[in-house]
Amino acid sequence: MDRLRVCTASVAIAFATASGAEPPRGYPIAWGEPGGGSPGVPADLGPVTAIAAGRFHVVALQADGTVIAWGDNWAGQSAVPADLGECIAVAAGDSHSVALQAGGTVRCWGYNLYGQCDETTKGHVIVAIAAGGHHTVALTSTGEVKCWGQNQYGECSVPIDLGPCTGVGAGFRQSLAIRANGTSAGWGYCDAPSQPSVNLYQQLTGGLFHSIGLTLDGQVSCWCPTAASQCAVHPTAINCVMVAGGDYHSAAVTASGATVTWGASPTGPSAIPAAAKHCFAVSCGAYFTIVLRHAVPDIDGDGSVSGSDLGFLLGQWGSAGPEADLNQDGTVDGADLGDLLGAWTG
Numbered sequence: 001m002d003r004l005r006v007c008t009a010s011v012a013i014a015f016a017t018a019s020g021a022e023p024p025r026g027y028p029i030a031w032g033e034p035g036g037g038s039p040g041v042p043a044d045l046g047p048v049t050a051i052a053a054g055r056f057h058v059v060a061l062q063a064d065g066t067v068i069a070w071g072d073n074w075a076g077q078s079a080v081p082a083d084l085g086e087c088i089a090v091a092a093g094d095s096h097s098v099a100l101q102a103g104g105t106v107r108c109w110g111y112n113l114y115g116q117c118d119e120t121t122k123g124h125v126i127v128a129i130a131a132g133g134h135h136t137v138a139l140t141s142t143g144e145v146k147c148w149g150q151n152q153y154g155e156c157s158v159p160i161d162l163g164p165c166t167g168v169g170a171g172f173r174q175s176l177a178i179r180a181n182g183t184s185a186g187w188g189y190c191d192a193p194s195q196p197s198v199n200l201y202q203q204l205t206g207g208l209f210h211s212i213g214l215t216l217d218g219q220v221s222c223w224c225p226t227a228a229s230q231c232a233v234h235p236t237a238i239n240c241v242m243v244a245g246g247d248y249h250s251a252a253v254t255a256s257g258a259t260v261t262w263g264a265s266p267t268g269p270s271a272i273p274a275a276a277k278h279c280f281a282v283s284c285g286a287y288f289t290i291v292l293r294h295a296v297p298d299i300d301g302d303g304s305v306s307g308s309d310l311g312f313l314l315g316q317w318g319s320a321g322p323e324a325d326l327n328q329d330g331t332v333d334g335a336d337l338g339d340l341l342g343a344w345t346g
């Protein structure tokens with residue numbers, strides 16, 4: 001597997017690459033219920049490579065390996081530890097946050113009533129993480145799945161016959177894993193018997209009452225006995241590269257960078273901001289959606305980053321400049337110029 005799939009909680013998500021290639025970098029765009037976790041993005045955020053929405057907070061992995069969190073902080077879930085090392089993946093549960101440090105160790109902070117932050121990974125090199133509502137899932141370098149935290153529905157009772165896995169995911173009360181042969185496994189509230197058995201997956205994740213799978217060929221499948229509109233996969237959700245689940249909605253980004261959502265409003269398709277294009281990652285909070293949009297320094301779309309793009313950017317300097325505002329913070333300024341020069345191809 002060339003990607004670590006770090007999936008979501010009711011809501012949480014994370015994503016990183018382990019292939020050695022530079023991960024894509026971009027900037028978050030969030031929309032949905034503003035009372036549910038302050039989806040507003042910090043103004044000082046740098047380029048981001050992975051995003052994980054908890055139910056009411058967001059954890060972002062910046063391109064330099066540092067982690068920033070914002071939104072609800074009642075349990076300290078948005079208080080990133082000062083001694084956190086360089087990270088390669090993030091995940092977020094209901095009210096806890098998880099980060100995978102570059103050396104393969106897991107850090108966790110926030111709500112810990114159920115032991116969801118009592119890591120049990122000592123002695124293992126962790127390569128992927130996921131967070132459920134009140135539990136945490138991790139994948140070791142040898143393909144073993146570890147789980148700790150709430151176990152009310154058996155979400156942390158990892159099947160003894162699971163076998164080696166290549167990816168992990170989580171919904172609020174369930175855990176998910178991609179077996180080495182590409183098939184899915186699930187346990188907890190939304191367990192194995194309720195999921196399609198024939199598909200081969202590249203990502204598994206979940207929402208409050210549903211599980212979502214992204215197949216190797218980019219199709220979305222969605223299951224769980226009580227799921228309704230959140231599993232009514234939108235017909236334009238084809239050729240997808242990432243999926244996410246919120247409380248009562250789901251979202252996907254396609255290979256062309258479009259964002260697709262389905263399920264309960266106010267996060268329905270009509271709410272998707274026009275700027276939510278050129279996207280490569282998505283995560284869902286309880287009632288909000290957040291995507292990562294590529295900074296697109298090839299502003300004029302001629303295939304290279306050169307003087308014409310620089311001219312375009314300078315022409316919109318200081319304005320809202322929708323084309324040249326590469327980091328989507330509302331103003332064309334030095335941060336955008338930095339992104340453009342960083343991608344300069346002449």
Ligand SMILES: [Ca+2]
Nearest residue numbers: 298302304309
């Ligand atoms: Ca250009």
Ligand SMILES: [Ca+2]
Nearest residue numbers: 325329331332
């Ligand atoms: Ca800007």
